[in-house]
Amino acid sequence: MILTLAFRNLFHDRIRLAVTLVGILFSIVLVAVQLGLYLGASNMITANIDHAKADLWIAAYGAKSFEDGGMLLTPRERHQALATPGVKAVIPLVVRFAEWRKPEGGSTRVVLVGTDAEDGGLVPFDLVEGTWEDIKAPEAIAVDKTYLNELGIKGLGDTAQIANGRVRVRALTDGVRSFTQSPYAYTTLNRSRALFGDSDNTTFYLVQLQPGANVQKVQHELASRLEGAEVLTHEEFRDRSLKQWLFRTGAGVALIGGALLGSLVGTVIVAQTLYSSTKDHLSEFATLRALGSSSGYIHKVILAQAGISAVVGYLLGISIALTILVFSRNTALPMVMTPGLAFWLFALTVGMCAISALSAIVKVTKIDPATVFNR
Amino acid sequence: MSSEPVLEAIDIVKELGSGAGKVRAVKGASLTLVPGELTLLMGPSGSGKTTLLSILGCILTPTSGTLRIAGVDTTKLGPEEMADLRRKHMGFIFQSYNLFPTLTALENVRIALDVRGQKGFAAANRSEEVLRDVGLAYRLKSYPGNLSGGEQQRVAVARAIASSPSIVLADEPTAALDGENGHAVMALLARIAKEQHRSVLAVTHDPRTLSYADRVVRIEDGRIVGEERRPEGLDAPEIADLTKRRKAHA
Structure with a gap:
């Protein structure tokens, strides 16, 4: 009742x-x-971090987020990291804002991600047209379908200019959005370096550990060896990126x-x-x-x-x-x-x-x- | 059947208000109710009869005096314990019926059982049974708004007796009813007292109710000023005549 x-x-x-x-x-x-x-x-904000196969991230001191990694790291840090007990692989990853010049004129900013999928670090995800093999082709790049209009292109085969070089869209992702509203553009590590005129610098190193290695112990050891760089766990880097974009902004x-x-x-x-x-x-x-x-x-x-x-x-x-x-x-x-x-x-x-x-x-x-x- | 008192009120005093506005509404009233009797508490407006009824019904607490319900002294009981006593021993009938407008007749009776922890089919069957008993078998699903005054008061009577309380307290049960319905409700209360062996106390100033009473208690200015009892063997019309003769003699 x-x-x-x-x-x-x-x-x-x-x-x-x-x-x-x-x-x-x-x-x-x-x-x-x-x-x-x-x-x-x-x-x-965290999609790229979550898709990267990394136990630890090495970033320049004060790196704010995935998109804003700050100063570039040199091969020296990579060699020091590789010499640290418990470390299996140290994979370079370039992430930098870049100017995308549209084929019909005008420009917009993109976040250029240079990665080598074979290294097992960050593999471009949610590809709906084209494959990683297509991205390895000369001048190739992958962008998200959502941003085609913003990038001033219609689809596969279209070309544009990024920093110092020409790129051609060879693959498309779907649903890889950018919180910064600067679309992600994926290419190979070497091409990204070439576009910026760098030879071997990088934004992040993705550290993969040997089986059974203690994450905290290796993190501590890496931090003591690398001056001017920070060593963050997956969760710490995730939280930092979220804090940067959601709370600082x-x-x-x-x-x-x-x-x-x-x-x-x-x-x-x-x-x-x-x-x-x-x-x-x-x-x-x-x-x-x-x-x-x-x-x-x-x-x-x-x-x-x-x-x-x-x-x-x-x-x-x-x-x-x-x-x-x-x-x-x-x-x-x-x-x-x-x-x-x-x-x-x-x-x-x-x-x-x-x-x-x-x-x-x-x-x-x-x-x-x-x-x-x-x- | 036991004729032990189910309610004993001894020297009840009730003061209402505070400070200069304090009023003594009941001034030392004593009353006993036994099973099987319909008692009328009669008095003019403002005589304290409703206040006394509220005290006897464990709704108001007396300023002083003793009230025992089924042998339990209520003097030091809190509001929840008083509610418990009401639940266990009392049924109420109100002048304005106080039915729930959003519930049907059957549900209005069921809710009185529900607050007593009686639920399910047994409660539904019992509710139907008492509504049939008061002659409302054909109105089970009707809402109060679709019932006449007499029918609403009969639903209220059914609600009061559904849980088989030992005491039924009625406040001006005929005040809002026409002659025919008033008589029907009083006959029903008299029958409940006799056949179900309950103590029924009705507060009223309606002279039409006199003929149904086993006992008439008169209250004036907060005091019990008289009590008349129907002589053994007299039926309802005779007690009415008796009352008239007494008035003439006085």
């Missing part, structure tokens, strides 16, 4: 119910979009702030509605109390009202959020929804509604059952 009464109390006043549901829905959609974009941005703070604002607005709307619903049904709660119900029973009715609102509001909200997700797929910043986020959003909705119920519970706690004789 608790659920029946809660359900009827809610559905008795449909306009108020609609207001509540819109409040929850608005809140869920806002939080889902903000956190979905946050996750999407995080995935973009303020983008992440804005997304999280939006999510918090959404939760707050939702909580206030649900609280206001539950409170006024409880106030309207106060005489019925007083009757329940006079009939001998415990205060716990009445609290359960209010919490059930909050729970029903949460479930219905969540289902509506998540449906709209998923629709937005589908539409965002081909944009520069696609939204991401994971089962974990969906569950977290549900928990947030229930928590939000439970907190909202508190004001109503406080109100109902003050009921004087004697009022039943005064009606």
Whole structure:
């Protein structure tokens, strides 16, 4: 009967119910979009780091992120690293911002990634047209389909100018977005060096360890041998990149702030509605109390009202959020929804509604059952 | 059947308000209820009858005096323990019926069982049984808004007796009803007292109810000023005549 009464109390006043549901829905959609974009941005920022097969990253001291590695490293650091016990391989990786001059005129910035797939470091991923073998061809480069317009090209075979040389698109990736909005362009290590006029410098060294080697121990040993370079674990480099783009730029703070604002607005709307619903049904709660119900029973009715609102509001909200997700797929910043986020959003909705119920519970706690004789 | 008192109120005093606005609404009232009797508590408006009913129903606590329900002294009980006593021993009927507008007649009765922990089919069957008993078998699925005043009060009676409480307290049960429905509800309360061996106390100032009473307790200015009992062997109309004769004699 608790659920029946809660359900009827809610559905008795449909306009108020609609207001509540819109409040929850608005809140869920806002939080889902903000956190979905946050996750999407995080995935973009860390995609290359996550795809690289490295136990440790060697970067110039003060490297801020994957795209902003700072000073270049020399072969000296590589030789020192290779001489460190526990190290199996040290793979160079060039990552640098470069000017992409469009064939029809104009230019844009790209993040040029020079890698040798045979070394087993970072292999261009999500290739949908062309292969690594195609990228090894003279002048070859791979870019993402999403950015073809921005790069001023139509597809495979088109040429452009990067720094000192000409490049030809020989492979296409799909879904490799860049948070910096400077598209990634993948080529071989040597070609990337040639384009910048460098012979053997590099942005990062990807360190692969021998089986059974202790990551922390090797990291410590490498750090003591390499002056002016930092040695970071996969997680540390990931966190640093996220911190750089999401928090130092303020983008992440804005997304999280939006999510918090959404939760707050939702909580206030649900609280206001539950409170006024409880106030309207106060005489019925007083009757329940006079009939001998415990205060716990009445609290359960209010919490059930909050729970029903949460479930219905969540289902509506998540449906709209998923629709937005589908539409965002081909944009520069696609939204991401994971089962974990969906569950977290549900928990947030229930928590939000439970907190909202508190004001109503406080109100109902003050009921004087004697009022039943005064009606 | 036991005729031990199920409710004993001794020298009940109730003060309402505070400071200069303090009013003594009940001034030392004593009353006992036994099973099988319909007792009327009658008095003019403002005489303290509803306040006394609230105290007897464990809804208000007295300022002083002793109230025992089924032998339990309520003097030092907290709100939750008082609610527990109401749940175990009492059924209430209110002047304005106090039905839940969003629940059907059947659900209105079921909820009274639900707060007592009686759930499921057994509760549904019992609710249907008492609604049939008060003559509302044809109105089980009706909402209060679709019921007449008399029907609503009968639902309230069914709700009050569904859990078989030893005490049924009614506040002006006929005040909002026309003559026919008023008589029907009082007859129902009298039958509940007699056939189900319960103590029924009805607060009223409706003279139509007198003929159904086993006992009439009169309250004025917060004090019990008199008590009349229906002589053994007299039926309902006779007690009504008796009351008239007593008034004429006085």
